[in-house]
Amino acid sequence: MSIKVNDKFWERYFKLIRDEMIPYQWNVLHDQENITIDKERDDENIPSEKSHAIQNLKIAAGLAEGDHYGWLFQDSDVYKWLEAASNSYAIHPDEKLLSMMDEVISLIEAAQDEDGYISTYYQINNPKLKFRRLFESHELYCAGHLIEAAVAHYKATGSERLITVSNQFVQCIKNHFGDEEGKINGADGHQEIELALVKLYEVTKDESLLELSAYFLEVRGQDPDFYKKQLEENIENGLSQGPVPTINNEYHQSHKPVMEQEEAVGHAVRLVYMAAAMADVAYYLNNEKMYEACKKIWKNIVTKRMYITGGIGSTVHGEAFTYDYDLPNDTMYCETCASIGMMFFAKNMLKHETDASYSDILERCLYNTVISGVALDGKHFFYVNPLEVQPEACQKDPGKSHVKATRPSWFGCACCPPNIARTLTSLDQYIYSSNEDSVFAHLFMDNEGEINLDKGTVAIRQETTMPYSGNVRFYLELDNINKMRLGIRIPSWAEDFQIIKDGKEVEGKLDRGYLYLEISKRQTVIDVHFEMKAIQWASHPLVRGNQGKVALQRGPFVYCLEEEDNGENLHLNSITNQQVTEKPVEDSALGDIVLLETIGQKEKITKEWNERLYQKYATKEVEQTQLTFIPYYTWANRSSGQMQVWVNKKE
C-alpha cells in the first residue's frame, strides 16, 4: 500500500512538522533552544533543566565527557525525533534533513556497545545494572523506539544503517532474554519493544521477531514478583543497595498474564502499547486467544474508561486508569501519548475485523486529543489534555499541578512532542486497510495512492471537503483485476448519509458500521455525503461529572467553550433547546474552523450572594447568553482562560 495525503487540513500539520517541529525539537534535543522546560507535574524529582538527549549519546559514544542527565528513557526522544524526521522526509524529501538524520544515526552507531546494547543511562552511569532493573529501566522501551525509527528511516530512505543497529540490539536482547536457564525470563516495565518487533518483522520478514514479541507479551505477569526478585538479586549480588521499593504490578500490567486481563488498568500508555502489540502479534501468528484478550481490553476502555475526546487515563497518579465510569473532567490525565497508543491499538484491531467501533475511536483520538497535544504554532505541547480547565485551579490546587492551562514549550518527560510528530507524519498508514479482494476506507481526507490486492492493484483517490463538511469523492481504477469491494466507514457522527455510484444511490445494510460496494468497472467514481450536523452527546449516568451535561460534536471534532469567547465562569452556562448553528470562519488565531453557536442561558450571581457562601435555596436567576464553541483541538491557542467540554443542558 502506498498512499500520499494531500489534504488541506493535514498538509498544514505536515508543513508545521517539517518547518517548525522537527527543527525545533532538533534544537531542544541538542540543548540549543532557549526555552523553559516544564515539569509535567509538581514533583521535585522531574529532571527539567535541559534535554541533554544528544549529549547523553555523545558521552556514551566516548565523544564527550560527563554524566547522563534526564530520565532513564531520554534516548527515546531522539529515536522518536528520528522516526518523525524519516516520515517527514518520505512526505517531502529534503537534503538538509537527510544530513541531520545521518548525523544522529552516526552518533547512535558510535554509542552502540560491541554486543549491540544501547541505553545511555546504563552505559554511562551504571553498566553493571544493564537489564537488571527492568521495572523502571526502559532499556527495551528505548530499543523499541530505536527499531521503529529504523523501520521508518529504511522505508523513507532505503538506508539500512539503523536496521543494522537494530538487528544487533535485537541479537543482544535475544542473548539475554528468554525462558532458557541463565537468561532473564521477563519483560520491560514499559511495553514498546513488543510492537516495534512486529514492525521490524514487516520489513525483514524475520519470523523470530514475531516470536520474540510474543514471548515478551506472554511472559508478562506470569511471575508477578519478577521485578521485585530482580531488585532483590541485585542487593544479594552487591550491585545495589536496599530497600527494595514497593512495586505496583498493575502499573505496568504485570499483575497477571496478559491473556487473563479483562480490564484496562495501570499506566495508560503502557496498556495501549501492550494491547496494540497483542493485536498485531495475534494477527500475524493467528492467535485467536490473544485477539479475544484484546477485544476484552478494547471493550472495557471504550465502553467504560474513555473520554469523549478519545482521552484515556483518569488519574495523574501513575498516569493511569482507575475504575469503570470514573472520568473526572478536571483531574484526568488523558495523555497525548495514550491517545496515540489508542490509534495504534485501533489500527491493529482493524487488521482482524473491519468494524467501525475501532475506526470511529481511531478518528476520535486523532482529531481531538492527539492534535490537541500540539499548539497551532507547532512549538508548544500538551502532555495532559483536560476536558475542563480553570487556570486558577492549575496554580492553586496542587492536585491539579499536572493540568496546564496553556501548552508548555517542552517537558521534563518529553515523550509527547516527538510522538505527535511521528504519528501525524505516518497518517497515510491509517486511512485504509485491505485484504485479498477488498479495500476498507476508515478515514476521510484528500489522498491518493495504490493498494495491492491479491490479484492486482487498485489506484485510489479521495477528494473531500472533510473535516469541514461531509463530502467525499472516491476515484478507483483497477489494474489487473476485474472486481473488488470497497468498504466505506459510515461515521457514528453522521446521522444520515448518501452514496452515489454511477449516478445511482447505493442502498445497502451496514455491516459493522461499513457500507460495501462491489466495484467491477475499470474506473469508478463514488460520491459520498455524510450529514455533518452538531450532535449533543450525553454520558452514561454513572459518569458523575457529566450528569446533566452534554458535549457537542460536529464531524470528527468534539467542541468546547473557551473563556475568550464566552466570558468567565463557563460552568454557569447551559445549553437550552435553541438551535445550534454552524459558522465557518477563517480565524486569525485558530485557522479555518467551523464555530458552533447557540443561544443559551447563564446563571447570574446575584447581589444576595455577596459575602455569603450558603443561603436558603431559591430558584436561580438566569439570563440569555450567546454561546460560541470551538473545536477542542484549537483550545488554548489564544489567551489563558477557562475551557469546558461538557456543558450543562437545560431540559
Place this chain on the structure above:
Amino acid sequence: MSIKVNDKFWERYFKLIRDEMIPYQWNVLHDQENITIDKERDDENIPSEKSHAIQNLKIAAGLAEGDHYGWLFQDSDVYKWLEAASNSYAIHPDEKLLSMMDEVISLIEAAQDEDGYISTYYQINNPKLKFRRLFESHELYCAGHLIEAAVAHYKATGSERLITVSNQFVQCIKNHFGDEEGKINGADGHQEIELALVKLYEVTKDESLLELSAYFLEVRGQDPDFYKKQLEENIENGLSQGPVPTINNEYHQSHKPVMEQEEAVGHAVRLVYMAAAMADVAYYLNNEKMYEACKKIWKNIVTKRMYITGGIGSTVHGEAFTYDYDLPNDTMYCETCASIGMMFFAKNMLKHETDASYSDILERCLYNTVISGVALDGKHFFYVNPLEVQPEACQKDPGKSHVKATRPSWFGCACCPPNIARTLTSLDQYIYSSNEDSVFAHLFMDNEGEINLDKGTVAIRQETTMPYSGNVRFYLELDNINKMRLGIRIPSWAEDFQIIKDGKEVEGKLDRGYLYLEISKRQTVIDVHFEMKAIQWASHPLVRGNQGKVALQRGPFVYCLEEEDNGENLHLNSITNQQVTEKPVEDSALGDIVLLETIGQKEKITKEWNERLYQKYATKEVEQTQLTFIPYYTWANRSSGQMQVWVNKKE
C-alpha cells in the same frame, strides 16, 4: 464560670469518652491494643506499625532502650490524651483514671531534660538538632499540647505537677527564643504553643506568657527565609547534610507577617490554631490591629472556603486551603482537627464581639464535622470528613486514598482521636460567655452552673429538647446583683422563634444574631422556642461541585444520604418540591435521631446504556423514589457504602 453539662445527647459522648475512648486510647498509646493502624493517606513514609508514644517517653526518660518511632510530634498524642483524661475527670472523678494520669505525668517528668526541654524524637535521635529544624520539628507544638494538658489537669485536680513541668519548658523556650542577639528569632512550623501560652496565662496570670505568645505570632513570616536559613546553618555547622528541601512557606503561614494575611492559606489546622491564638492574644493585649487581622481571616474562611459541614481544607496536598469557592466534595480534606480549631477560633472571637456569625459556625463545626470524626462506638475515627463518598473511588483512585469510606481504628498520624476527646470534654467552656453585666448563651443543651459578673453571680440552668427539637428553658437566679442582660443566640437555622419571659412574649430586634433580655428579678424563667424545620441550603454559584444541588439541615445537623437507606448510585437522586418530613426514630445503630424523608426522583439507567458510554442526548427517564436522610455525624456507622451531602435539586 463553672458549668456542668447534663445533656442527654452530650452525656452519651462523655460516657463514651470515659468508658471507651480514654481506656482505648491509653492502650493504643501503650501499644497494647490489637488493631490495624491506617495510614491517613497512601504514602509509604507514614509510620503506621504502632503508636510507640509512651515507649518514646520511656526511652527519653532512660527507663527503656531503643529508637524513637513515629512522627516527630508523637509526644503530642500523649499530651492530648492527658488533657482529655483531665477534662473527663472533671466531669466524672475516678480514682483509676487519676492514677493512670499520674503514671503518665511521672513519665513526662522523668523524660524532661535538666534545662526543661522535652521532645522525645530529638532527645533520643538527634539532640544536636534541638530547635534547629523548626519548619518541621513540632517541638513547640508539642510544648503547647503539654501546656494545655497541664492547664486542664490543674483545673481538674488542683495538681501543679504538670504546671511545673510546663513552666520549666517555657523557661527553656524563653532562653532559646527571642529577638535578642544569639537567640532563635522565629516560631515553630506548626502553631499551637501560641494558644497554649494564653491558657497558661489564664491560670497563672503570668503576663510574660502573653508576650511570648504575641512574640511567636508576630515573628512569623517576618523573614520568609527563616526556616531555610536554619537548615543551611545546620549544613554549614556540620550538623546535617544537604540538600535543603524546598520549603513552602504558605504551608505554615510564614509567607508574610500574620497581620498582613487576609486569606486562609496553607495547612488548615495550623491556620486556625494560629488565628485562634491571634484572637486570644488580641483580646488580652487589647490589640485592635490583630483583631482586625483575625476578622479578615475569619471572613475569608466562612464566606469563601468552608464546607456546609464546618469542614475546612480543600485538598489533601498539604492538608490545605486552596482558593476561593474551591470546595470539592469528594477530594477535600476537612480534617476533624481543623474543625476543632475553627471552634477554638470562634470561641476566641466571641470574646471580642458577641456575634452569631461566630457562634453559628461554632455550632456548625461541633455538631457536624467534629463529631463525625468519631464513630458511635468511640473506637473508630475519621481524619478526613468527606461530603461525598464512593467506596470504590477510595480504593481505586489514588487521588482519594485519604478519603476513607469507614472510620479506621487509628492513624499513623493520630492527631484527631485525642483531639476529639479533649474538645468534647471541654464543651462546658463553649456554651456561654460573659462580660461585666451580661451573659451570652451561644449553644443550647441541658446544663447548669454559675457565671460571675462584675457585681455578683448568676446561677443559670438550661433544660432543652435540643438537638431534637427547638425548646430551651432558661432558669436564672441572681445573687448579689439586681439586674443583668441575657443574650440568646437565634440560630441561623431557626426560621422563626418565640421567647416568653414572665408569661409574655419578648419582642425585640436582633443585635448581630442575638436577642437581649433585661433580667431584673431574682428568679426568672425564660422559654425559648426555635422553629426547627428542614432547610434546603444552596451554595454560591462559584462552588462548582454544588451547582444545581441542595444540602438539608435541621437544627444544628447537616444531613446526608447513605447507600444503606437509599440504594446505590446516590448521585442519580434528586430532591423535588415534595415536602420533607421529619421522623424521629430510636435506631439500633444510629441512636436517637430524627430522619428526614421526602419523595424524590431517581434517574434510571435504561437498557440503551448497555455497553455504551456516550449516546445522543435524550430526555432522561426518572422514577419516584423515597429519600431518607440521616444526620451527617451518624454516617458510616453501618455498612460501608456511598454517602452524599449535596443532592441534586429538581427545579
